[in-house]
Amino acid sequence: xxxxxxxxxxxxxxxxxxxxxxxxxxxxxxxxxxxxxxxxxxxxxxxxxxxxxxxxxxxxxxxxxxxxxxxxxxxxxxxxxxxxxxxxxxxxxxxxxxxxxxxxxxxxxxxxxxxxxxxxxxxxxxxxxxxxxxxxxxxxxxxxxxxxxxxxxxxxxxxxxxxxxxxxxxxxxxxxxxxxxxxxxxxxxxxxxxxxxxxxxxxxxxxxxxxxxxxxxxxxxxxxxxxxxxxxxxxxxxxxxxxxxxxxxxxxxxxxxxxxxxxxxxxxxxxxxxxxxxxxxxxxxxxxxxxxxxxxxxxxx
Amino acid sequence: xxxxxxxxxxxxxxxxxxxxxxxxxxxxxxxxxxxxxxxxxxxxxxxxxxxxxxxxxxxxxxxxxxxxxxxxxxxxxxxxxxxxxxxxxxxxxxxxxxxxxxxxxxxxxxxxxxxxxxxxxxxxxxxxxxxxxxxxxxxxxxxxxxxxxxxxxxxxxxxxxxxxxxxxxxxxxxxxxxxxxxxxxxxxxxxxxxxxxxxxxxxxxxxxxxxxxxxxxxxxxxxxxxxxxxxxxxxxxxxxxxxxxxxxxxxxxxxxxxxxxxxxxxxxxxxxxxxxxxxxxxxxxxxxxxxxxxxxxxxxxxxxxxxxxxxxxxxxxxxxxxxxxxxxxxxxxxxxxxxxxxxxxxxxxxxxxxxxxxxxxxxxxxxxxxxxxxxxxxxxxxxxxxxxx
Numbered sequence: 001x002x003x004x005x006x007x008x009x010x011x012x013x014x015x016x017x018x019x020x021x022x023x024x025x026x027x028x029x030x031x032x033x034x035x036x037x038x039x040x041x042x043x044x045x046x047x048x049x050x051x052x053x054x055x056x057x058x059x060x061x062x063x064x065x066x067x068x069x070x071x072x073x074x075x076x077x078x079x080x081x082x083x084x085x086x087x088x089x090x091x092x093x094x095x096x097x098x099x100x101x102x103x104x105x106x107x108x109x110x111x112x113x114x115x116x117x118x119x120x121x122x123x124x125x126x127x128x129x130x131x132x133x134x135x136x137x138x139x140x141x142x143x144x145x146x147x148x149x150x151x152x153x154x155x156x157x158x159x160x161x162x163x164x165x166x167x168x169x170x171x172x173x174x175x176x177x178x179x180x181x182x183x184x185x186x187x188x189x190x191x192x193x194x195x196x197x198x199x200x201x202x203x204x205x206x207x208x209x210x211x212x213x214x215x216x217x218x219x220x221x222x223x224x225x226x227x228x229x230x231x232x233x234x235x236x237x238x239x240x241x242x243x244x245x246x247x248x249x250x251x252x253x254x255x256x257x258x259x260x261x262x263x264x265x266x267x268x269x270x271x272x273x274x275x276x277x278x279x280x281x282x283x284x285x286x287x288x289x290x291x292x293x294x295x296x297x298x299x300x301x
Numbered sequence: 302x303x304x305x306x307x308x309x310x311x312x313x314x315x316x317x318x319x320x321x322x323x324x325x326x327x328x329x330x331x332x333x334x335x336x337x338x339x340x341x342x343x344x345x346x347x348x349x350x351x352x353x354x355x356x357x358x359x360x361x362x363x364x365x366x367x368x369x370x371x372x373x374x375x376x377x378x379x380x381x382x383x384x385x386x387x388x389x390x391x392x393x394x395x396x397x398x399x400x401x402x403x404x405x406x407x408x409x410x411x412x413x414x415x416x417x418x419x420x421x422x423x424x425x426x427x428x429x430x431x432x433x434x435x436x437x438x439x440x441x442x443x444x445x446x447x448x449x450x451x452x453x454x455x456x457x458x459x460x461x462x463x464x465x466x467x468x469x470x471x472x473x474x475x476x477x478x479x480x481x482x483x484x485x486x487x488x489x490x491x492x493x494x495x496x497x498x499x500x501x502x503x504x505x506x507x508x509x510x511x512x513x514x515x516x517x518x519x520x521x522x523x524x525x526x527x528x529x530x531x532x533x534x535x536x537x538x539x540x541x542x543x544x545x546x547x548x549x550x551x552x553x554x555x556x557x558x559x560x561x562x563x564x565x566x567x568x569x570x571x572x573x574x575x576x577x578x579x580x581x582x583x584x585x586x587x588x589x590x591x592x593x594x595x596x597x598x599x600x601x602x603x604x605x606x607x608x609x610x611x612x613x614x615x616x617x618x619x620x621x622x623x624x625x626x627x628x629x630x631x632x633x634x635x636x637x638x639x640x641x642x643x644x645x646x647x648x649x650x651x652x653x654x655x656x657x658x659x660x661x662x663x664x665x666x667x668x669x670x671x672x673x674x675x676x677x678x679x680x681x682x683x684x685x686x687x688x689x690x
Contacts, residue, residue, distance in 0.1 A: 064507040
């Protein structure tokens, strides 16, 4: 579907308190167009708590319940149970959380809600850091990235949240990216019509967090996919399919771009290039990505 | 009306189900388990028709209750000890969000070391969360207080969560006969919840976003005002209950033989019940002693305590300790009296029953006698022996 054919309704209103170039706001705008009016969103502590803007104002035109950092999936379970009890099962219950609230502090509640087959969509917008608190490392931060708590670059690779979610065997799990609005829109549309726990993770390149210019948000997402650092896929009842360029990479119809093409634009990786190029670390990242794709290929078969 | 002979937890389950909650979220912890098992049994039999979410932790219990209550439905849960402590963040959240969740807490020791017996440190350490706190002294009071608490919590002048506390095993696992009203009688007393606000797709509002100091101060002030309103509403609800069902457990406090008392014992929960026997025994010896059993620790019955302080010397028994300070009830009683007294009322405090140590009516008599004979320190640990192995 072409962008011009999306619903004209806007559920993210003008005057949000997001940073310029914010990927979360782009994701929210498209996600809410796909979800529509019949949606209740549960939001834990994350950048979106700020994007909502200051009481008594709001930038949301759907009902929103804010909840504590680790509590999004459990709070959504309560909303979902109450709606079911009232016979309002046509309302989409959506938890919208950052990577800190998903990979780290919120993983227990998330796992519990998926095990209980809670009928909701859990959306993680992943900017690979605790950005709302000022760019600290999270379980989603990639290897070697600078953050305010990994000053010399992160020494560990990121957690594979997708693997963890798929180990719950939900009816639907997907990865997408704000740079591919159609992919994002269609995945949310699809999730909306499936009963049970749905997981969608949106890669959200963060200009202040990743240290790139605010006019490059979309480009940073595209390069993440083209270099294979991020994959667009969906997994329906354990069957994996890959989408867009990720499908071509998976099927080896195109080569993924060298990782340098993505990281060279980001100040968080600048120590890999200056004062001199750290070939070992760059190779380690490449190797890690290759291994990830080998795992994907094994799943795909 | 029928008589049901059962343990505090099964009676609580019966009361909760008769209050017709739409959502119950729970996680098991000793000694609360038979309460949530009771509700599961009622679900299986069809008597409980709501949604039952067995979540993966107490933090998620309270988060799910918050989600459900914010969606406009009646919500119930139960916990104990470490479970209550794990909820702590969400207890604040529920109260600040002004959600009328009703929860039983079975007062149990906090570890280490592991110990499952009665001790009130778990709920006392939640006193500043904004929850209304009741302490029960019989299974009948547990039943009656649960039904009454929904009415209190859901009143538009209150809109606060309510915690109903009762002692581990002494009540939770002890059978007593309890009068159970008919479902119709309960329904007449407690109509369906009418939320003043809910998550509603036709009236989309953002709840709980960033708030500046001016508005935040108003939120806190409104909570304090609601607690003040609760001081008026709790006696009204107790009166209505008495008129409908003929039972009365007291208002914010339960006074027992206080009229001509020169000494008044202040205690909560099971020690409060045990104190009645001690009072009767001492009265046999012509000692003018009475009991003021604290039913609500929050809101704190300050006005009632000032009245008692003008009449008699006070003997406070705490089954809790705020290390570095002392018995919490003792300190709150004293602070209520400060600047309010024109007499030389003495307040004596005892720490007793920690870790589930038995506190019998004989022990309570000994505490009273020690105070009356002028041998008690202002604040002491009853029966504590440093050398005991």
